[in-house]
Amino acid sequence: MPYFDVASAAPLHPVARQALQASLDEGWADPARLYREGRRARLLLDAAREAAADAVGCRPDELAFTPSGTHAVHSGVAGALAGRRRAGGHLVVSAVEHSSVMHAAEVHAAGGGGEVTEVPVDRTGAVSAAGYAELLRPDTALACLQSANHEVGTVQPVAEVAEVCAAAGVPLLVDAAQSLPWGPVEGGWSLLAASAHKWGGPAGVGLLAVRKGVRFAPQGPADEREFGRSPGFPNLPAVVAAAASLRAVRAEAEAEGARLRVLVDRIRRRVARLVPDVEVVGAADLRLPHLVTFSCLYVDGEALLHELDRAGFSVSSGSSCTSSTLTPSHVLKAMGVLSEGNVRVSLPVGTTAEEVNAFLEVLPRAVASVRSELGLPGAPAAPDAGAGEVTVDALGLRCPQPVIELAKAMGRVAVGGVVTVLSDDEVARLDIPAWCAMRGHDYLGETATAPGPSYRVRRTH
Amino acid sequence: MPYFDVASAAPLHPVARQALQASLDEGWADPARLYREGRRARLLLDAAREAAADAVGCRPDELAFTPSGTHAVHSGVAGALAGRRRAGGHLVVSAVEHSSVMHAAEVHAAGGGGEVTEVPVDRTGAVSAAGYAELLRPDTALACLQSANHEVGTVQPVAEVAEVCAAAGVPLLVDAAQSLPWGPVEGGWSLLAASAHKWGGPAGVGLLAVRKGVRFAPQGPADEREFGRSPGFPNLPAVVAAAASLRAVRAEAEAEGARLRVLVDRIRRRVARLVPDVEVVGAADLRLPHLVTFSCLYVDGEALLHELDRAGFSVSSGSSCTSSTLTPSHVLKAMGVLSEGNVRVSLPVGTTAEEVNAFLEVLPRAVASVRSELGLPGAPAAPDAGAGEVTVDALGLRCPQPVIELAKAMGRVAVGGVVTVLSDDEVARLDIPAWCAMRGHDYLGETATAPGPSYRVRRTH
Numbered sequence: 001m002p003y004f005d006v007a008s009a010a011p012l013h014p015v016a017r018q019a020l021q022a023s024l025d026e027g028w029a030d031p032a033r034l035y036r037e038g039r040r041a042r043l044l045l046d047a048a049r050e051a052a053a054d055a056v057g058c059r060p061d062e063l064a065f066t067p068s069g070t071h072a073v074h075s076g077v078a079g080a081l082a083g084r085r086r087a088g089g090h091l092v093v094s095a096v097e098h099s100s101v102m103h104a105a106e107v108h109a110a111g112g113g114g115e116v117t118e119v120p121v122d123r124t125g126a127v128s129a130a131g132y133a134e135l136l137r138p139d140t141a142l143a144c145l146q147s148a149n150h151e152v153g154t155v156q157p158v159a160e161v162a163e164v165c166a167a168a169g170v171p172l173l174v175d176a177a178q179s180l181p182w183g184p185v186e187g188g189w190s191l192l193a194a195s196a197h198k199w200g201g202p203a204g205v206g207l208l209a210v211r212k213g214v215r216f217a218p219q220g221p222a223d224e225r226e227f228g229r230s231p232g233f234p235n236l237p238a239v240v241a242a243a244a245s246l247r248a249v250r251a252e253a254e255a256e257g258a259r260l261r262v263l264v265d266r267i268r269r270r271v272a273r274l275v276p277d278v279e280v281v282g283a284a285d286l287r288l289p290h291l292v293t294f295s296c297l298y299v300d301g302e303a304l305l306h307e308l309d310r311a312g313f314s315v316s317s318g319s320s321c322t323s324s325t326l327t328p329s330h331v332l333k334a335m336g337v338l339s340e341g342n343v344r345v346s347l348p349v350g351t352t353a354e355e356v357n358a359f360l361e362v363l364p365r366a367v368a369s370v371r372s373e374l375g376l377p378g379a380p381a382a383p384d385a386g387a388g389e390v391t392v393d394a395l396g397l398r399c400p401q402p403v404i405e406l407a408k409a410m411g412r413v414a415v416g417g418v419v420t421v422l423s424d425d426e427v428a429r430l431d432i433p434a435w436c437a438m439r440g441h442d443y444l445g446e447t448a449t450a451p452g453p454s455y456r457v458r459r460t461h
Numbered sequence: 462m463p464y465f466d467v468a469s470a471a472p473l474h475p476v477a478r479q480a481l482q483a484s485l486d487e488g489w490a491d492p493a494r495l496y497r498e499g500r501r502a503r504l505l506l507d508a509a510r511e512a513a514a515d516a517v518g519c520r521p522d523e524l525a526f527t528p529s530g531t532h533a534v535h536s537g538v539a540g541a542l543a544g545r546r547r548a549g550g551h552l553v554v555s556a557v558e559h560s561s562v563m564h565a566a567e568v569h570a571a572g573g574g575g576e577v578t579e580v581p582v583d584r585t586g587a588v589s590a591a592g593y594a595e596l597l598r599p600d601t602a603l604a605c606l607q608s609a610n611h612e613v614g615t616v617q618p619v620a621e622v623a624e625v626c627a628a629a630g631v632p633l634l635v636d637a638a639q640s641l642p643w644g645p646v647e648g649g650w651s652l653l654a655a656s657a658h659k660w661g662g663p664a665g666v667g668l669l670a671v672r673k674g675v676r677f678a679p680q681g682p683a684d685e686r687e688f689g690r691s692p693g694f695p696n697l698p699a700v701v702a703a704a705a706s707l708r709a710v711r712a713e714a715e716a717e718g719a720r721l722r723v724l725v726d727r728i729r730r731r732v733a734r735l736v737p738d739v740e741v742v743g744a745a746d747l748r749l750p751h752l753v754t755f756s757c758l759y760v761d762g763e764a765l766l767h768e769l770d771r772a773g774f775s776v777s778s779g780s781s782c783t784s785s786t787l788t789p790s791h792v793l794k795a796m797g798v799l800s801e802g803n804v805r806v807s808l809p810v811g812t813t814a815e816e817v818n819a820f821l822e823v824l825p826r827a828v829a830s831v832r833s834e835l836g837l838p839g840a841p842a843a844p845d846a847g848a849g850e851v852t853v854d855a856l857g858l859r860c861p862q863p864v865i866e867l868a869k870a871m872g873r874v875a876v877g878g879v880v881t882v883l884s885d886d887e888v889a890r891l892d893i894p895a896w897c898a899m900r901g902h903d904y905l906g907e908t909a910t911a912p913g914p915s916y917r918v919r920r921t922h
Contacts, residue, residue: 003498008491009694017485024478028664030469034766035775037464067528067665068693074682100692103682197694203489204528204665204696221535221564231561232529233470233658235665238699305495314496 002355003314006198007150007178007291007346013200016245020202020237027236032225041236048236048243055246056176056192057184058209064226065205065239069177069195070100072206075218075229076173076191077104080142081114083215084171088139089113094127094146094156095120095334098175101144102330118334119145124283125152125335129160136168143172147179151318151331151344152282153291155179159187171214178288180207181249182257190214196242199249200349204235205242252349257289260347263356264292267345274364279438281337291346293318295332296367297435298376298404299341307366308343313359316344328399328427338434339427340400341367374400377407383415383461391420395452399427403435406457410441413459418444424452432457463816464775467659468611468639468752468807474661477706481663481698488697493686502697509697509704516707517637517653518645519670525687526666526700530638530656531561533667536679536690537634537652538565541603542575544676545632549600550574555588555607555617556581556795559636562605563791579795580606585744586613586796590621597629604633608640612779612792612805613743614752616640620648632675639749641668642710643718651675657703660710661810665696666703713810718750721808724817725753728806735825740899742798752807754779756793757828758896759837759865760802768827769804774820777805789860789888799895800888801861802828835861838868844876844922852881856913860888864896867918871902874920879905885913893918 003011012020027044029037046060053060066072081091093105095118108114119131132143143165148155158174165172171190179185181199185192191214196205208229210216216229223231249256264287268280277297296304301317308315318329318339332339345359392409394402402423409419421432429446432455436443444456464472473481488505490498507521514521527533542552554566556579569575580592593604604626609616619635626633632651640646642660646653652675657666669690671677677690684692725748729741738758757765762778769776779790779800793800806820853870855863863884870880882893890907893916897904905917 001497003490003496005490005494005496005498008494009489011489012485020485021482024473024481024663028470028472028658029464029466029775033466033469033775033777034763035464035466035770036462037466037775067532067696070684070693071528074692100682100684103684107682195694197489202485202696202698203694204699206693221561221568223531223561223564231535232531232667233656233664235528235663235696235699237663238665238696302495309496314490314494314498316494 001312002351002359004345004347004359005314005316006348007344008316009197009203010200010348012202013245013248015248016201016241019244020241023237023240027240031234031236044240045234045236048240051243051247052207055184055250056180056194056207056209058192058211061227062209062211064208064229065234066208066230067204067206067232067235069193069198069206071230072193072195072208073098073100073175074104076193076208076210077101077108077142077144078219079210079216079229080171080173080191080214081108082217082219084141087141089115090137090140091116092132092135092140092143093118094144096125096149096331097144097146098150098177101175121334123335123337125149125154125281125331126283126286127156127161129157129164132161133164136165136170140168140170143170144175145172146175147185148288149282149331150178151329152293152335153288154283155286155288158185158189162187162189181246182253182289183250196246199246201242201245202238204238249349256349260351261289263347263351263353264290266356267292267360270360271363274360275367277438279338279434281332281335291344293342293344295338296341296343297338297438298374298400298407299367299370300374300400301340301342303370304341304343304366307370308362311362311366313362316346317342318344328430333430336434338431338438340403340431374404377404377411380411381414386412386414386417388414388417389420390417392422394421394423394425394428397423398425399431402428403431406432406435410457410459415459415461417459419457419459421455421457422449422452423455428455429453462773463812463820465806465808465820466775466777467809468805469777470658470664471661471809473663474706474709476709477662477702480705481702484698484701488701492695492697505701506695506697509701512704512708513668516645516711517641517655517668517670519653519672522688523670523672525669525690526695527669527691528665528667528693528696530654530659530667532691533654533656533669534559534561534636535565537654537669537671538562538569538603538605539680540671540677540690541632541634541652541675542569543678543680545602548602550576551598551601552577553593553596553601553604554579555605557586557610557792558605558607559611559638562636582795584796584798586610586615586742586792587744587747588617588622590618590625593622594625597626597631601629601631604631605636606633607636608646609749610743610792611639612790613754613796614749615744616747616749619646619650623648623650642707643714643750644711657707660707662703662706663699665699710810717810721812722750724808724812724814725751727817728753728821731821732824735821736828740799740895742793742796752805754803754805756799757802757804758799758899759835759861759868760828760831761835761861762802762804764831764834765802765804765827768831769823772823772827774823777807778803779805789891794891797895799892799899801864801892835865838865838872841872842875847873847875847878849875849878850881851878853883855882855884855886855889858884859886860892863889864892867893867896871918871920876920876922878920880918880920882916882918883910883913884916889916890914
């Protein structure tokens with residue numbers, strides 16, 4: 001029963017389990033106390049901090065343990081912005097940051113004087129250093145960039161962006177949640193956040209590194225623990241387990257990364273061949289070793305996940321179709337790629353070729369099964385047959401139906417003819433242009449009409 | 462080697478350890494995911510929430526898990542204040558709340574429009590419902606009261622205060638960190654915060670209950686987890702262990718509480734007889750079953766803790782002498798009791814009479830040993846001998862020296878004579894009046910002089 005969603009959460013690493021159990025006896029007391037139980041706890045905490053700092057590539061006194069990666073991001077963004085309040089209230093983030101960064105940015109924008117600018121990405125999900133350089137201003141207080149994307153695996157040019165930021169005197173906060181198990185983040189970053197349960201550490205532990213010299217003003221109620229950067233009683237056994245397992249996964253990272261990279265390459269190649277109407281998204285080379293994402297036309301993502309789950313595979317999705325909010329993944333949206341029928345596969349350490357092969361065997365059947373329940377488009381009309389204009393009323397229909405209706409209507413217009421789709425589904429805005437790009441038809445744009453926008457597409461072949 | 466500081470942190474309860482280990486295999490995945498590992502995690506989370514809510518005495522959908530008791534307090538205070546912003550910015554807290562409440566109040570006072578009023582306590586550390594009634598105003602947004610004090614164990618009249626608050630339409634947040642293992646908090650509270658490592662649960666888990674109908678606006682970046690009240694990936698194995706161990710300690714609470722109450726009564730009685738110049742503080746009857754605090758005149762608290770640690774006993778202190786900040790415990794200060802040589806004993810479940818007897822044997826020797834290193838006051842002058850006025854320069858001396866100098870000088874004035882102590886030690890402000898109360902001399906008050914205040918005392922006998 002393979003679990004292919006470590007980008008969400010990894011099963012506990014054996015070293016984490018050992019360290020956790022060992023420190024339950026030694027690490028429950030308050031490390032701030034002077035009696036022997038407190039001193040023992042302090043020794044464990046200090047050792048864990050040294051090990052984690054070594055893996056991050058910073059000094060122990062630059063590294064605070066937080067209750068989660070989300071807390072590390074929230075505290076890091078708020079503290080860095082407050083520390084640079086005199087410079088201004090401008091925050092720059094990439095358009096594909098994790099939701100924890102986006103939500104921290106929203107709070108900043110909602111506060112007095114806060115302004116947020118998003119750096120666009122290319123179709124692989126990558127930013128460019130030039131993209132940051134363009135947006136940095138004298139009043140920019142902070143820039144944020146992930147080391148690698150959590151949905152599509154694309155690795156970002158952190159070192160180059162850090163140079164651009166340093167030249168502008170702007171600190172750079174790196175969300176390293178997805179890449180830290182694979183190696184330290186290169187380049188001159190100023191702050192770094194990460195999350196232990198992404199590398200097989202326990203839940204309940206995040207890391208926040210703040211380089212010496214970076215202006216930082218912790219927000220919220222005062223608390224002297226963790227250099228004043230993370231309130232609350234320290235979660236010591238979990239912290240010890242997090243540090244020990246980070247060291248352990250790092251020891252395996254090179255060999256295991258190379259092995260998983262081959263498996264992911266195989267998935268990228270085979271999925272494109274085995275599944276009709278699929279788009280493999282994200283960078284092919286500059287990517288995390290273990291993660292691949294693809295979207296399937298005419299597929300209800302949630303139904304596909306259920307189908308794969310029934311077949312024994314646990315995968316994830318950025319598809320709008322799986323979300324209760326019915327809004328598409330902001331990452332896929334920023335990339336301008338198809339979001340429907342989206343599947344993210346992220347392989348845990350130790351995944352075998354057999355497991356991947358089994359997945360590749362199951363997947364095409366699962367996609368076909370899900371598609372068979374929807375009315376799929378038939379053969380298109382001959383190039384010169386059919387109408388010149390067709391309007392499709394897809395109001396009230398949800399992803400992937402509007403795109404299916406479009407594809408069907410395309411079969412009813414002649415080459416050069418135009419299909420207009422009326423759709424109030426937020427996802428259509430993303431998936432209709434993506435479908436056009438995949439199919440090679442001309443996307444003519446969107447018009448604001450009531451009760452929902454209309455999208456126009458010209459048949460080209 | 463007895464550990465007598467569960468008010469700080471309790472060793473892991475065997476049930477917590479079992480539950481933690483069992484749920485490491487089942488509870489590492491994201492409970493928001495739809496695949497089987499996610500569904501398993503969701504089942505564990507739901508069951509833990511039901512068990513914890515049952516112990517708290519609220520509905521499961523009123524209870525959020527937080528990363529610590531501190532987080533529960535910080536989020537609870539901020540969310541309740543924001544939810545009642547229209548009513549006003551006035552916050553009422555008792556003068557003896559835990560520092561997490563005090564720090565949340567400080568942040569509120571520092572923000573625009575925030576005002577904080579403290580409810581005074583009597584010499585046992587208890588508030589009165591009348592004390593709250595007097596301070597509630599039409600613009601009071603929130604009142605806070607601990608269920609029992611963390612330093613002296615005094616139980617607060619929560620139900621009465623809740624009635625007063627309800628009559629005024631003000632929600633009451635109860636910090637139940639110290640009392641929750643012993644039973645649910647009675648009365649009509651609106652919000653409740655607690656911390657698992659205080660009852661033998663693991664670190665990394667707090668509880669925040671918000672009753673239906675209480676206006677609550679979570680602060681900070683958005684996060685849909687835990688009803689939007691606690692961001693970050695859920696610390697599931699620890700949450701499961703916390704809920705299981707709360708249930709377990711509750712099953713033992715009545716019998717164990719009665720047993721420990723007898724041991725603590727014994728400590729209260731014997732310490733007062735065995736140790737000269739000691740003040741046992743806190744309520745004698747309306748108190749936590751397992752906790753007792755006393756202060757020893759002419760004793761450096763940190764030295765005493767070291768002495769007891771060497772003898773094998775781990776205890777804690779609210780004494781200024783152990784703190785790096787050199788400010789006295791705000792709790793002892795609000796009570797107006799002696800703070801020097803302060804020792805807090807909080808017995809873990811299972812403490813034996815033999816361990817308590819061993820402590821009572823060691824304690825007088827430890828106090829005598831610490832005192833022997835300080836120059837203690839000799840016999841006082843005859844009632845009619847000695848000067849009429851003596852001034853003591855204790856500038857630069859730290860607790861307990863100013864009080865020792867006062868006691869020595871008292872031996873040099875006649876009855877009716879006055880000793881003036883110059884001291885820039887923050888603790889003298891607390892301990893000189895407390896010494897006068899213990900010794901039955903007249904404290905005449907404090908005068909602002911440079912470079913530090915002067916304190917005047919009249920010899921009465």
